[in-house]
Amino acid sequence: SDKKMTLIFIDASWKHAKEMDNKTEAAGVWPKHLIRVQLTPSTSSRSNQEDTSNDAFVQRRFQIRAPPSPDHLSTAECLAWIASRVEGNSDIYEGIMKVLDYMVELWRGFARPDGDKRKGGGSFTDGDGS
Numbered sequence: 001s002d003k004k005m006t007l008i009f010i011d012a013s014w015k016h017a018k019e020m021d022n023k024t025e026a027a028g029v030w031p032k033h034l035i036r037v038q039l040t041p042s043t044s045s046r047s048n049q050e051d052t053s054n055d056a057f058v059q060r061r062f063q064i065r066a067p068p069s070p071d072h073l074s075t076a077e078c079l080a081w082i083a084s085r086v087e088g089n090s091d092i093y094e095g096i097m098k099v100l101d102y103m104v105e106l107w108r109g110f111a112r113p114d115g116d117k118r119k120g121g122g123s124f125t126d127g128d129g130s
Contacts, residue, residue, distance in 0.1 A: 006031075007086075008031075009079060010075075014068050014072055015068075037082070039078065074100070076100050080092065080096035080097055080100070083096070
C-alpha cells in the first residue's frame with residue numbers, strides 16, 4: 001500500500017526561515033517523528049546540472065534573490081526536487097523548474113542592468129538588507 005507522507009517547507013526569506021525553525025524547535029512544537037532533510041551540493045551535480053535523474057542536489061536556478069551562499073535554494077526549487085524524488089518522476093522537477101526559469105527570465109526584463117534598486121527594477125536581497 002502507498003504510505004502517506006507529510007512534508008513541511010518553510011516559505012520565507014532564508015533569514016526568517018531560520019528564525020522560524022529555531023523558534024519552533026525551541027518551543028518543542030515540531031512533530032515528534034520529524035525527519036530533517038538538508039540538500040547538500042555534490043561535486044557531480046555542479047558539473048552536470050541538467051541531470052536530475054540521480055539523487056544529487058541540483059545547483060540553484062532562482063536568480064532573483066541573493067542567497068546567503070551559493071548552496072541555498074528557493075522554496076520552489078526545494079519543493080520541485082523533493083516532489084520529483086518522492087514520486088520517482090523527474091518530469092515533476094523539470095515542469096516546476098520550467099515555470100521558475102520563465103519567471104526569472106521575466107524578472108530580468110524588469111530589472112535595471114546597473115543593479116539600481118529604485119522602484120521599477122533591480123535585484124532583491126533576502127529581505128533583511130543583505
